[in-house]
Every structure is written in C-alpha cells, then in structure tokens.
Amino acid sequence: MEEVIIDGVVKGSLSDSNFVLDEDKKRKSLETIERSIVKSYRKHIWIKFVKAIKEYDMIQEGDKIAVAISGGKDSLLLAKLFQELHKHSIFDFEVEYIAMDPGYNDSVRAHLEDILDYLKIPAKIYKSDVFEVADHLDREKPCYMCARMRRGNLYAKAQSLGCNKLALGHHYDDVIETILLNVLCSANYKTMMPKLKAKNFDNMELIRPLYFVEEKSIIRFIENSGIQALNCSCRIAEKKDGKRAEIKELIKDLEGSFYNVRNSIFMSAENVDMGAILGWKEDGEKKSFLESYDEE
Numbered sequence: 001m002e003e004v005i006i007d008g009v010v011k012g013s014l015s016d017s018n019f020v021l022d023e024d025k026k027r028k029s030l031e032t033i034e035r036s037i038v039k040s041y042r043k044h045i046w047i048k049f050v051k052a053i054k055e056y057d058m059i060q061e062g063d064k065i066a067v068a069i070s071g072g073k074d075s076l077l078l079a080k081l082f083q084e085l086h087k088h089s090i091f092d093f094e095v096e097y098i099a100m101d102p103g104y105n106d107s108v109r110a111h112l113e114d115i116l117d118y119l120k121i122p123a124k125i126y127k128s129d130v131f132e133v134a135d136h137l138d139r140e141k142p143c144y145m146c147a148r149m150r151r152g153n154l155y156a157k158a159q160s161l162g163c164n165k166l167a168l169g170h171h172y173d174d175v176i177e178t179i180l181l182n183v184l185c186s187a188n189y190k191t192m193m194p195k196l197k198a199k200n201f202d203n204m205e206l207i208r209p210l211y212f213v214e215e216k217s218i219i220r221f222i223e224n225s226g227i228q229a230l231n232c233s234c235r236i237a238e239k240k241d242g243k244r245a246e247i248k249e250l251i252k253d254l255e256g257s258f259y260n261v262r263n264s265i266f267m268s269a270e271n272v273d274m275g276a277i278l279g280w281k282e283d284g285e286k287k288s289f290l291e292s293y294d295e296e
Contacts, residue, residue: 027226030120037084041221048212049081056194058165058207064094065165065207066158069123071099071112071230073222074169078210079121082167096161097123100153102146103131112230119227124161128153155201163204170208173215176265177247185243191269 028036038046053059067082069075082095099116101109116123130149158166170192178192194211198204210218222229254261274280279288 022228025226025228027118028224030118033119033225033227034080034084036221036224037080040224041217044217045077045213045221046081046084049209050085052194052209052211052213053085056207056211058195058209059093061091062093063165064096064161064163065167066096066098066154066161066163067167068154068158068169069097069099069116069121070169071108071115072169073218073229074171074210074215076115076119076121076227076229077213077218077221078167078169079123080119081209083121096158096163097121098154098157098161099123099125100130100150100157101125101127102150102153103129108230111228115227115229126157152200155198155204155206159201159204165205165207166198167207167209169210171210171213171215171218172262172266173248175211175269176251176262177244179265179269180247180250181243184247189269189272 059065065082067075067079069079079097082097086093086095099112101112104112113125115121116125130146130153133149154166154168175192178190182188182190192208195205195207198206251262251265258264275289277289279286281287
C-alpha cells in the first residue's frame with residue numbers, strides 16, 4: 001500500500017494530528033495571566049500547589065528541577081506555578097523547563113513554540129522519535145508504550161541537564177482515576193504517588209506538585225487566560241476514547257449518588273487498613289494475611 005504523506009507526516013501515524021487555531025480565543029495579557037494565579041485562583045490552584053509541595057516534601061534546598069512541558073493545559077500551568085514559586089521561595093533551588101517534541105507535525109510544533117514565547121517560559125525544546133517508535137511497536141493501542149517512552153526520555157533529558165528531579169503535571173483527577181482504573185481493570189489497588197524515585201535513572205526523583213489541584217480548576221484557568229493549549233497531539237488522543245475516559249464518566253455518574261465520592265476515592269489510598277486486606281506485595285513479593293494470622 002502506498003503511504004500517504006500529509007504535512008510531512010505519514011497518514012495514520014501518531015503524529016497525524018494537525019493544530020487548528022481557534023480564532024475566537026483572545027489571549028489575556030501575560031501580566032493578567034500571572035497575577036490571576038495568586039489572586040483569582042489562589043484558593044483552588046496556588047494554595048493547593050504549595051500544600052502538595054510542603055505536605056509531601058517535594059523540594060529541598062539545592063534541588064535542580066526539570067519541569068516537563070507538553071504544551072497541554074496541565075504542564076503550562078505547572079510551568080507558570082514554578083516560575084511564581086521560584087520568584088518568591090525562601091530557599092534556593094534551580095529550575096529547567098524542558099519540552100519534548102515526540103514527533104509533532106509542523107503546525108503543532110509551531111503552536112507549542114508560540115505558546116512558550118507568549119507565556120515567557122524559557123523551555124528547551126528537543127526532538128525525539130517517541131511517536132514513531134511507539135507507533136511501530138503497537139499500531140493499534142500505542143498509548144502505554146508512548147507514555148513509558150516519554151517518561152524515560154524526559155528522565156534522560158533532565159539528567160543530562162544536571163537535574164535531580166522531574167516535575168510532571170498530573171493532577172487530582174488523574175490520581176482518583178488511576179485508583180479506579182487499577183481496581184476495575186487490573187485487579188489491584190495502587191494509586192499515583194505524589195513522588196517516587198526513578199528505577200532506571202540514578203539519583204532522579206519524580207514529583208507531582210499538582211497532586212491536590214482539580215482538573216476543573218486548571219480548565220477554568222486556561223480558558224480564562226485565552227491560551228489555546230495542546231492536547232496530546234496524536235491521532236489516538238483526538239478520539240478521546242479508552243478506559244480512562246470511561247472512568248472519568250463513571251466518576252461523574254457516581255457524584256450523583258454518593259456524597260463527596262471524589263474525596264472518598266482519593267482518601268482511600270491514605271486510609272488502607274492492612275489488617276483488613278487479603279494480600280499485598282512487598283518488594284515485589286506477594287504476601288497473604290494468613291502468614292501472620294495465627295500469631296494474633
């Protein structure tokens with residue numbers, strides 16, 4: 001079959017996703033956008049951002065943190081929050097802003113550059129072949145492979161810049177969706193941790209400072225700013241299907257029947273009763289409640 005090339009991209013590949021500018025969106029001034037973070041969105045974004053950093057001890061004196069920017073709403077907000085934090089922090093740490101181009105076509109890459117320039121985010125944009133490789137390895141459902149490759153690629157870039165931490169834009173909704181995804185689809189109970197040590201990169205740690213920030217607050221901030229953020233910018237993301245989308249809808253449905261259900265799902269990962277579960281894993285080894293049952 002002859003390959004069809006559109007905008008320099010093989011039709012059907014992950015990067016077969018053009019960016020279409022919404023001419024009706026009017027950007028607020030940079031000053032207004034930055035001021036809104038600590039004023040209009042102080043309660044729902046800024047305070048929760050700072051709370052997560054303090055509660056989970058995410059940043060220490062002398063850290064050099066790479067903030068990963070995809071051009072999506074979450075990472076753009078994260079970058080602006082770090083700029084604000086860095087300006088007013090009482091202790092010394094460094095920040096690098098990195099933006100991976102996993103194989104965007106020209107329209108997507110150009111818009112990413114335009115957003116970063118407008119928001120005055122001094123990001124280092126670097127090219128990778130993540131889309132191409134992930135698409136080759138799993139043509140039908142490449143999302144898992146793409147996510148793993150992106151993470152490893154970002155770790156490597158951060159480490160090459162002398163960073164000891166990588167900050168990602170996962171938020172509160174990502175956390176509760178992950179819990180339900182694991183329970184309903186993988187038959188295990190795991191949450192998305194606020195921070196964790198990298199397994200394959202020495203002295204590297206991943207942190208998630210938006211851990212307490214709800215997605216609806218991020219959406220409001222971006223929409224009010226007039227900035228047109230990127231999505232994942234691949235053909236899979238455009239469809240907005242998959243189990244995570246189903247879980248998101250399920251949580252919305254549950255809110256109509258169960259009081260404060262989102263918080264209950266989130267807090268379930270903090271209130272695990274180890275004396276009331278059948279089994280667990282410890283250092284990769286499966287344990288059973290029966291092992292200590294007769295000792296009680």
